[in-house]
Amino acid sequence: MNKNIYPCIWFNGRGSEAGKYYAETFDRAKVTHDSGMVVTWEAADCTFMLLDAGPNFKPNFSISFMVMCETAEELDRYWARLSKDGKIMMELAKYPWSEKYGWLEDQFGVSWQLYLGAGAPQKFVPTLMFTGVNNGKCVEAMEYYTRVFPNSKIDGVMKYEEGGDDTPGNVAHAQFYINDYMLMGMDSSMDHGVQFDEGISIVVTTKDQEETDYYWNTFTSEGEESMCGWLKDRYGISWQITPARLLELMADPDREKAGRVMQAMMKMRKIIIADLEAAYAEA
Known part of the structure; x- marks a missing residue:
């Protein structure tokens, strides 16, 4: 698994x-x-x-x-x-x-x-x-x-x-x-009155920018971009395409550095690892 x-x-x-x-x-x-x-x-x-x-x-x-x-x-x-x-x-x-x-x-x-x-x-x-x-x-x-x-x-x-x-x-x-x-x-076929939405999403933790780009570009080509690594695919299912490096940087015990990473991520649609690294390294 x-x-x-x-x-x-x-x-x-x-x-x-x-x-x-x-x-x-x-x-x-x-x-x-x-x-x-x-x-x-x-x-x-x-x-x-x-x-x-x-x-x-x-x-x-x-x-x-x-x-x-x-x-x-x-x-x-x-x-x-x-x-x-x-x-x-x-x-x-x-x-x-x-x-x-x-x-x-x-x-x-x-x-x-x-x-x-x-x-x-x-x-x-x-x-x-x-x-x-x-x-x-x-x-x-x-x-x-x-x-x-x-x-x-x-x-x-x-x-x-x-x-x-x-x-x-x-x-x-x-x-x-x-x-x-x-x-x-x-x-x-029943009229349940519900559809896929952000209430339940599926997280995919990616190993690098290439893998992040692949899933993001594939799903959004017929879907819809959202913020902070979230998107909807062609069926309306929500996915979070999340680089492992984002999770590592946000877990840093230096809360100032982790906070800068969070602020950078909040402005993104697709997550760009290099921009997160730059925010982390700011003097």
Whole structure:
């Protein structure tokens, strides 16, 4: 699994609270960083970033997180915790695809699908729902992403048949990898009233300017630029293209130098590493 790709969830004043909540909810989970604005927590070699950035956006279930549970007891523990003060979207029950499965939205508005299935290669899997203007585009999107990223593949696609619960040919469930990081996808013809937005984004940590330029230029060629390394791709999914060097400079214990780097980054669309280095080195 590639640990340089991970989801980021937008919060409004409750990021630190949510980080502690998830660390207490999931087995062997822990908060690894909390600056107030940025919180990260990890479990089972998976990383989540929580961005406490105000009321502009909030997560919705166009991107949910599949949790692959080893035992029914594990699944029941997570369900009891996450469903408290949350909202049930699909009741916890036996389904054709799993002996035990349920879908819920927790108290922070983050959606989780709990699935009983031992031996999964990745514990937490971002799951993309292609609905509304994107309905029917799941296969197209998977083919696109697996072209953009190296070490990528589509690992399985199950489609709706005639008489099924959705449009025949739409994807009921699929999984794919981008640079060895697993995601899942589905189509939905229902009017859910949600779309991909900045409420949940995907961070790609890049090794150098060449890799940063590649992802930025590829995605924005049919998408939309934003600020501070953020962009939207052709489907409206938000990505943060973040050079590893930016993270290193901003973590410097010299707060004056780190502050100059932050100020330089805030003025950028695509991140330019040389300009960050120049800001860092200012006398």
